[in-house]
Amino acid sequence: MSEKPGVTTGGEQPSRTEVRHVIVRLRRPGVAALWAWLVPGAGHWYQGRRTKAAIYSVCILSVYFFGLALGGGHVVYASFAKGHVRKSYFCQIGVGLPAFPALIQTYRVHNGKPPLLGDIMAPPGKVQDRVKDKLARWHEKYGNKFEIGTLYTMVAGLMNVWAILDAYGGPVGYSEESGSQPSKSENEGENQRSSSDKEKRRRKKRR
Amino acid sequence: MIAFLDIWYAVPLIVAISLVYGATRHEEMRPILHYAWQMAVWLVGFVVILGTVVCVIDWML
Numbered sequence: 001m002s003e004k005p006g007v008t009t010g011g012e013q014p015s016r017t018e019v020r021h022v023i024v025r026l027r028r029p030g031v032a033a034l035w036a037w038l039v040p041g042a043g044h045w046y047q048g049r050r051t052k053a054a055i056y057s058v059c060i061l062s063v064y065f066f067g068l069a070l071g072g073g074h075v076v077y078a079s080f081a082k083g084h085v086r087k088s089y090f091c092q093i094g095v096g097l098p099a100f101p102a103l104i105q106t107y108r109v110h111n112g113k114p115p116l117l118g119d120i121m122a123p124p125g126k127v128q129d130r131v132k133d134k135l136a137r138w139h140e141k142y143g144n145k146f147e148i149g150t151l152y153t154m155v156a157g158l159m160n161v162w163a164i165l166d167a168y169g170g171p172v173g174y175s176e177e178s179g180s181q182p183s184k185s186e187n188e189g190e191n192q193r194s195s196s197d198k199e200k201r202r203r204k205k206r207r
Numbered sequence: 208m209i210a211f212l213d214i215w216y217a218v219p220l221i222v223a224i225s226l227v228y229g230a231t232r233h234e235e236m237r238p239i240l241h242y243a244w245q246m247a248v249w250l251v252g253f254v255v256i257l258g259t260v261v262c263v264i265d266w267m268l
Contacts, residue, residue: 022234055230055239059223066219148216155220159227166231173232 024049029168036167038096040064040160043167056163060156064095067152073120074138075149078102084127084135088150094157094164221250 026032027047036043041057044050068076076099079086092099105115105122115122124134139146229243 024234049234051236051239052230052234055226059227063219063223144213148213152216152220155224159224162227162231171230171232171234 024170026168026170033164033168036164037094037160040095040156040163043164047167052166056160056166060095060159060163061098063152063159064098064156067149067156069149070145070152071142071149072138073117074122074124074142075146076102076121076153077123078106079123079127080106081123081126084124086123088154091154091157094160095153096160099153099157217254221247221254225250 025047032043032047034043035046036056039057040060041053041055044053044056076089076092077086078089078093089099089102092102101117102121102123105117105120108115109123109125124138127133127135142149225243225247226239228246229239229241232242233239
C-alpha cells in the first residue's frame with residue numbers, strides 16, 4: 001500500500017481478482033484547474049499528484065515546444081484580423097502560459113510596435129490571396145513542417161484540456177460518492193465486486 | 208518517399224497522446240502505462256488500417 005500526498009490506496013492488499021481502490025484528494029479543484037491551464041502539470045503538482053504532474057508536463061510541453069521548433073517559432077501566433085483569423089490558436093491557447101507571448105506580440109504589432117524576440121510568435125501581418133506575404137514565405141521556408149508544427153502545438157493544447165478536467169474532477173470514472181476509482185487491469189469480477197460494494201454502502205445509508 | 212518519411216512525426220504524438228490519455232483514466236503509474244500501451248497499440252492499428260485503405264484506393268485509381 002503506497003501513501004502519497006494526493007493519492008492514497010485503500011482497501012485490502014490488491015490481488016488479481018480484487019479492485020485496487022485509489023482515493024484521490026482533489027485539493028481546491030478550481031484553483032488546481034487554473035494552475036493546470038497556466039502550466040501543464042502544475043495543477044496536479046498543487047494537489048500533490050506528482051506522478052501525473054510529471055507525465056502531463058513532460059508530454060504536453062515537449063509536444064508543444066517540438067511543434068513550435070518545427071515551424072521556426074512561427075506556428076503559434078494570434079491573429080484576429082479581418083480575413084485572417086488564426087483558428088488553430090484557440091486550440092494552442094489550451095497549453096496556457098507558453099502560448100501567451102503570442103498575445104503580447106499581437107498587441108505590440110497592432111499598436112505599431114516592433115515584435116519582441118525576433119518575430120517569434122508574432123502575427124504575419126496582412127495576409128492576401130495570390131500575394132507572397134509573410135505567411136506565404138513561412139510556408140515556403142518550412143514546407144510541410146509548418147503544418148506538422150501547427151498540428152503538434154494544437155494537440156498539446158487539446159491534451160492540456162484533458163489535464164485541466166483531470167485536475168478539476170479527478171480521473172475518468174472517479175466518483176465523489178465512493179471516493180474511489182478502480183484500476184482497470186483487473187478481471188471480470190471487478191465490476192461485480194464494485195457494484196456489490198455500492199449496494200452495501202446504500203444499505204448502510206438506509207440504516 | 209520524403210512524404211512517406213513524415214509518418215515518423217506521428218510516433219512522438221502517439222506516445223504522448225497515449226500517456227496523457229492513460230493518465231486521465233488512472234492515478235498510479237502502473238495502470239497508466241498499461242492503459243497507455245493498449246491505447247498506443249490501438250492507435251497504431253488504426254493508422255495502419257487507414258493507411259492500407261488509402262494505399263488500396265490509390266492503387267485502384
